[in-house]
Amino acid sequence: MGAKTRSAEEVTDIIYLGGFLNMFEDKTLVCRDCGAEFVFTAGEQEFYAEKGFQNEPTRCKACRLARKASRPAAGGAREMHDAICANCGKPTQVPFLPREDRPVYCSECYAAMRSI
Numbered sequence: 001m002g003a004k005t006r007s008a009e010e011v012t013d014i015i016y017l018g019g020f021l022n023m024f025e026d027k028t029l030v031c032r033d034c035g036a037e038f039v040f041t042a043g044e045q046e047f048y049a050e051k052g053f054q055n056e057p058t059r060c061k062a063c064r065l066a067r068k069a070s071r072p073a074a075g076g077a078r079e080m081h082d083a084i085c086a087n088c089g090k091p092t093q094v095p096f097l098p099r100e101d102r103p104v105y106c107s108e109c110y111a112a113m114r115s116i
């Protein structure tokens, strides 16, 4: 007993410190991309304020990362699109958006056709 008891003075310090640090409070915002709620933390708000950003983030972290990743300039991996092989019917992925008027082949069929 007693190990966890804090003196009144200590508690006051903690409240004071907490109050000082909490000029910003965690805020729950709604992502405009996926509609999920996300927390705009006090730390992030402080960061935004320091940088002079006027606007609150409009997207959750996942969507922000996804947008970053999908930006071509970022030089990341190319976006892959699901497609069905026109030859064997197997699901496959292609680095371009499949079009109705253009058959898409899986890598095996594509290789086989090219070798003809």
Ligand SMILES: [Zn+2]
Pocket: 031, 032, 033, 034, 035, 036, 059, 060, 061, 062, 063, 064
């Ligand atoms: Zn989102």
Ligand SMILES: [Zn+2]
Pocket: 085, 086, 087, 088, 089, 090, 105, 106, 107, 108, 109, 110
């Ligand atoms: Zn195929």
